[in-house]
Amino acid sequence: MYGALAGVIGALLVSRLGPKKKGPGKPSVPFTAAVWTILVPIGLVLFAGVLAGQIYLLPPLLIIVALALPWTTTRLLLIPFGLARTAYWLTRTAEVTFDGDLHGGAALAGAWALLRQREPDEATTAWLEDRLRPTPVQTLGGAGLLATGLLLAARGDRDGARAVIGSVVEIDADACPIAARRLAAGWLAADAASRGAWSEVAEIGGGSSAGRQAWLLSAVAQSLLSEPLAPGRLGLWIRWALAPNRRATLPIVRRALDVLDGVYLDVESREAAPPSAAIVTDDAWSTALARHAALLTRPIASVNQGDLLTLGRAWDAILDDRAAERILVERALLIGAESSSRTLARLRDDVEADLTAVVLARDVGLEAPLDAPSPTLDRVRRRVRDQLLAGVEASSDALRRRIDEKREIPAVDEWREWTALRLAYEHGARLGGQEFRRLAFYKVYPDISSLAVWLFNERHQRPLGNAMFKWLLSEATALDDARAIALQTKNVACGI
Amino acid sequence: MTEASPIGTSAIERIRDNPFYVLGLRPDATRQAIERQGTKLLGMLELKLKSAGAYPTPVGRAERTVEKVRSAMAELRDPSRRLEHEIWARLDPEALADAPRDVTPVDDEPAPRAADPWPEALAALGWRAV
DSSP: OHHHHHHHHHHHHHHHHSOOOOSTTSOOOHHHHHIIIIIHHHHHHHHHHHHTTOGGGHHHHHHHHHHHSHHHHIIIIITTTTOHHHHHHHHTTOTTTTTTOHHHHHHHHHHHHHHTSSSOOHHHHHHHHHHTSOSSOOOOOHHHHHHHHHHHHHTTOHHHHHHHHHTGGGSOGGGSOHHHHHHHHHHHHHHHHHHTOHHHHHHHTTSTTSHHHHHHHHHHHHHHTTOTTOOOHHHHHHHHHHSSOHHHHHHHHHHHHHHHTTOOOOOOOOSOOOOOTTTOOSOHHHHHHHHHHHHHHSOGGGOOHHHHHHHHHHHHHHHTOHHHHHHHHHHHHHHTOSOHHHHHHHHHHHHHHHHHHHHHHHTOOOOOOSSSOOHHHHHHHHHHHHHHHHHHHHHHHHHHHHHHTTOOOOHHHHHHHHHHHHHHHHHHHHHHHHHHHHHHHHHHHHHHHHHHHHHHHTSSOHHHHHHHHHHHHHHHHHTTOHHHHHHHHHHHHTOO | OOOOOSSOHHHHHHHHTOHHHHHTOOTTOOHHHHHHHHHHHHHHHHTTOGGGSEEOOTTOOEEOOHHHHHHHHHHHHSHHHHHHHHHHTOSOTTTTTTSOOOOOOSSSOOOOOTTOOOTTHHHHTTSSOO
């Protein structure tokens, strides 16, 4: 007993006094080395004692096992029981698993344990959030970002959690332990599966560093989507056998196997829903109004590009038609209205505002059809672009003002602000196409560049700055901006 | 009832609260017909007659109130405003009554689909308390 205690103290002393290498990417495992060289031999002696019937040696033996295998102990025992603070402290010794971001790894363990509590404890949540905003400042890595995302999930902010956890993969491998990458992929895959976003699941688990959980879900997703390269029955069973949580994943694996057996035969059409008898009419006004009303009352998820194109063309037949304008003029004269042109302008404005709202809510891009362009949809496209651009510009301006005033916020919050801006930009690029991308890039480029340089040079947050440089480089390359490419290539080459 | 898109509460209201639909009239109604119908509906609402309590619109049935009727009558007295409302009221309020809607029937259990969400995923994979 006393030997074990002396061993623990000795290990702590050795780890404190031993040589240390600091910084991401540099292996630094003094405590682990001390545990394995001092404590583990003592543990073997204790084990022999326990086998000989000296049961009182069991507690110190278990402590040594926990210290020798901290992450395994945390994952198998502390996290399932929701012991957040204990998980945090024990994982602080998991130098091998979270090499490069040990503080982040500890917070990640605590946050994960918190999620396993029936009602996440508010005080522990706040305590873990404080650990992620340390004084003095510490370099934030991938594990810390995952911990931030899990804490957001514990607070019920699933969208915020998804945004932050999705960005873990952007952090350089030297500052993002492989365990953090795998866990992030596992959470993202589970989250996407719970929303039914199976295409996302298939993509998340496709990478080499996704981990077994996401790997299994990716195969399931491919089967559910009936993708040609989906693994067969044997492939699914092998992945299920190798992945964790076998009993819990069995139902979804069975569903995937049912798809392979042809139990489900639903094919989703991307075409516009066939119009009802009431919508098919010779009267252009009734057709447009009926389609408009039908679109507004449909569940937003069922609206597709085809529906928007059909409705856009139905409105073209009125808004760009002289005959329709004449009907309005005649009607205005008859009832004594002042101006029919103002009424028509108001109608156009209402129609475009409604369609813009549908496009933004449905998150569907409006590609211009090559054969027969729709003037109404062209105007809607411009509105969508302008609205998205205004949002990105406002965020970018706020960022610029803060940088100019040198108003620092904790690294975690810097990253969340940057993630929000990047997601708004990418959302705009998805909906507004290359034109939006070009316009938005020249606005955000100097602001994000300044933030990245500030974080990299002055704030000890080189991994975050490096991730931003990489994003700027990829955007500059996509837009073929030679000057930006040259500068960001140099910045990325600085590493972390 | 239909499940409205989260996008256009105002857009749906524009159609649902159209004065012509509120009064149960077509856009070619005369001013006298509008006044007569408005007065009649106000009386019926005063007496709390069930038949006056709701009206059909292309976006589903809506509740008729005294305020809505008064506001509808006032709107249609202004010729310019009336012209705007006439456009949106051109559609027969019953036109979409038979239209197929992408709405899950309340009573029927929808057939399971392969790509249905897996709501228990986070708990099943250890990311939430079971």
